[in-house]
Amino acid sequence: MSLGQEPPELIENRLFYRGRKFNFEVSKLRLPMGVEGYWEVIRHPGGALAVPITPEGKLVLVRQYRFALKGRLLEFPAGTIEPNEDPAETIKRELEEETGYRANRWQTLGKFPLAPGYSDEFIYAFLAQDLEKLEQPPQQDDDEDIEVVLMSFKEFEAAIMAGEPIDAKTITSFFMARLLLSE
Known part of the structure; x- marks a missing residue:
């Protein structure tokens, strides 16, 4: 729609x-x-996000410091779309920089507005599968404080239900991916 x-x-x-x-x-x-x-x-120019899944079925997330919230959030890797950049290129770069993984299979999950009450930002979500760990990942941005976290689907669902700090784009994209994978 x-x-x-x-x-x-x-x-x-x-x-x-x-x-x-x-x-x-x-x-x-x-x-x-x-x-x-x-x-x-x-x-806002928009953002792109990946729901990365390892060959063993683990979700690849990042625990990232967010200054506005004065703490760390559990998130899927994501990044701001650069001028004239395709969202698929944005997320391929961000996945490698933030997690040290490369995906060999991509599927579009869709796009959604992030906070339409005060922003025109859309998030473009992708499912990233057939991951491989990079021997020499690209350098993270200087302003990013990131820890890579692997979780099963059940562990992540439990974290959501326990109220662990997780951002809305991550929760939304997780359920979009689950729906696609259950088809």
Whole structure:
């Protein structure tokens, strides 16, 4: 199902911040139902995520420090899409950098909005299988503090249910992958 497009009428737009990964705008809009007001939005180029599964059936996750939450989250490897980059290329690079694995088989899981109440970011999710460990993985980005974690499907489900800190894109993509694999 595609997103129905009903763009609001733009009355005024202000860019408040241009950042390395996103921009922050405040716009005066007239919504399709006629209401006028000011709305804030984060403009983001989108991200790509992999649900990597080893030949032994283990999920490859990362426990990553996230400064905004002042702690570590369990996540699938993911990254921001660079300008003019295909999401499939983004995630192939990120999988290698963050986990030291390369996938030889890829399937698209789909895309979904991350936080549509304040951001236009979409996540492109992929299933990554037939993994091989790289002898010399690429260097991680300097600002990433990452530990690679292998878990069975049951262990990961238990972590979700126990309330372990796991981000929404990871939980969503896990269930998308499970549905695809059960077909």
